[in-house]
Amino acid sequence: MRVLLFGPPGVGKGTQADLLSKKYNFIKFSMGDILREEVSLSTSLGNKVENYLIRGILVPDNIIFELVKNFLKKNKEAHILFDGFPRTLNQAQNLNKNLTQLGLSFEVALEMHLAEDEIVKRLINRRYCPKCNKIYNYATKPPKTNGVCDHCHTKLIKRSDDDTNTIKKRLQVYEEKTHPLVDYYKSLNVYNQINATGSQEDVFKKISEIIDAYINKR
Numbered sequence: 001m002r003v004l005l006f007g008p009p010g011v012g013k014g015t016q017a018d019l020l021s022k023k024y025n026f027i028k029f030s031m032g033d034i035l036r037e038e039v040s041l042s043t044s045l046g047n048k049v050e051n052y053l054i055r056g057i058l059v060p061d062n063i064i065f066e067l068v069k070n071f072l073k074k075n076k077e078a079h080i081l082f083d084g085f086p087r088t089l090n091q092a093q094n095l096n097k098n099l100t101q102l103g104l105s106f107e108v109a110l111e112m113h114l115a116e117d118e119i120v121k122r123l124i125n126r127r128y129c130p131k132c133n134k135i136y137n138y139a140t141k142p143p144k145t146n147g148v149c150d151h152c153h154t155k156l157i158k159r160s161d162d163d164t165n166t167i168k169k170r171l172q173v174y175e176e177k178t179h180p181l182v183d184y185y186k187s188l189n190v191y192n193q194i195n196a197t198g199s200q201e202d203v204f205k206k207i208s209e210i211i212d213a214y215i216n217k218r
């Protein structure tokens with residue numbers, strides 16, 4: 001099974017992707033995590049993309065397509081959860097083409113929706129563990145010990161793109177480039193929307209119900 005999770009930055013995609021991967025045995029394909037790791041390791045790819053991430057704008061499609069193609073080839077048999085990909089109509093069409101070429105398809109596209117003031121509040125309070133990628137939020141889900149990952153005890157950091165100006169830019173990019181995916185996935189009959197207000201557990205329950213419905217339909 002293949003599921004796409006999309007929605008504006010800060011809506012909680014990463015957190016839900018982790019919970020869903022555990023429950024349904026998905027391999028998580030998080031484009032943001034992959035790109036951040038390349039940047040932190042200063043690889044040649046990381047050096048190419050760093051500036052895009054800092055500015056909160058999208059990395060060019062040719063770089064993204066290469067990463068996706070390699071991943072899909074290696075994980076043909078896997079249940080996959082796509083987090084933060086596709087982010088443009090062009091990327092969505094490219095994903096369909098790649099899947100079809102491999103004799104694969106995807107079942108669910110799920111948009112997480114949240115009011116903008118809540119998104120900004122969540123992003124400003126967000127911290128993450130650079131080692132295990134676990135996400136925390138000082139407003140809603142603080143770590144047990146201030147500033148330290150519960151899981152691996154690494155010092156938590158704030159993402160460099162979680163500052164007020166870059167947040168505004170990322171929200172604008174989302175509206176312009178990613179939101180049009182709604183109509184595209186509606187036309188393919190795979191679109192679902194959930195309201196991401198409420199606790200992680202509430203949101204997780206809503207998403208699980210949608211995925212379970214698809215599983216039961218098969």
Ligand code: AMP
Pocket residue numbers: 009031032033035052053056057058059060064083084085086087091161170
């Ligand atoms: P995220 O962790 O999903 O918020 O992504 C962080 C940043 O990574 C974005 O602001 C973009 O610069 C880049 N990025 C993530 N996913 C994509 C994608 N599918 N296409 C282009 N750039 C992306």
